[in-house]
Amino acid sequence: MLFVLRMLLMGLHFVLAGVLGVVVGICRPFNPDNSRICARLYALPAMYILGLRVRADVGTLEDKSQSCVIIANHQSNYDLFMFGNVVPRRTVCIGKKSLKWVPLFGQLFWLAGNVLIDRGNAIKARQSIQMTTHTLQHEDTSIWVFPEGTRNFGEDLLPFKQGAFRMAIAAGVPITPVCVSRYIKPMRLNRWRSGDILIRSLPAIPTAGLTMDDMPQLIAQCREQMRNCIEAMDRQLQVA
Known part of the structure; x- marks a missing residue:
């Protein structure tokens, strides 16, 4: 019953947040x-x-002194709510072009200045990467x-694609990894307290002087x- 109630509230919240987000985007488009x-x-x-407690240690992300490429592990659609608490100023996201068809969220994503990539079209995808560089x-x-x-649905990290690293090297900017602990299996949405989640940013990795x-x-x-960071956070939660 609690799970159903939460899903109903999340559906309502998703719509309301989408409406407010579109209003923000219309008032200052592509900011x-x-x-x-x-x-x-x-x-x-x-x-x-959702009854989740998120503890974030993202000092290296908040204190970044220049533009960077931020990379994060991707477990589920809930990542929007997990990482949304730590997105730093003047940061846009790269997403697949099909997102624009999601009601409200797709329009919000576009108006927020995020980059939509057509992965089925190599030429357009390459142009988008050049623009982000x-x-x-x-x-x-x-x-x-x-x-x-x-x-990855809370399993081991999948192989990394080259796009983020190609951008960072071409622009000569550092890469800042951000990790969230595995939450898919431990999360219990039918309980009042659904679980604890850790988010941690790692020191920036410079790319200046690197080549492809x-x-x-x-x-x-x-x-x-x-x-290593994800495994360390998982162990920390197990003994807490």
Whole structure:
């Protein structure tokens, strides 16, 4: 019964947050700080509705001194509510083009200045990557990417795609990994207290001076650091 009630409230909340987000987007279209505001609109009420407690240690993300590529593990659609609490200022996200067909959320995503990529069209996808590289270099704006490309449903990290790392190397900006603990299996939405979730950002990894030949090693380094961080957070929650 509690699960059903929460899902009904989440549906209502999703619509209301979408309406407010579209209003924000219409008032200041394509402002790169719209994403942070809209992320908070979704995330903060959702934590209370779902009965989740999120503890974030993201000092390296909040204190970033320049544009960067932010990479995060992607477990489920709930990531919107988890990571929404820690999106920093002037940060936009890369998403698949089909998102624009999601009522309210798709329009909000577009008006927030996020980047929609047509993964089925290699030329258009490459043009979008070039545009985001220019954004990183000249517009004091960071890019948030889920390098796995799809949800891992709380299992081990999937292989990372090259797009985020290609952008970072081309723009010469650092990569900041952000990790959330595995929450899919431990989460119990039929209980008043559904679970605890940890979010942690890691020190920025510089890319200045790297070439595309260095990309495989960079990907392996980032993936290994994120895997170790996620496992450490999972252990911390198990003994808490």
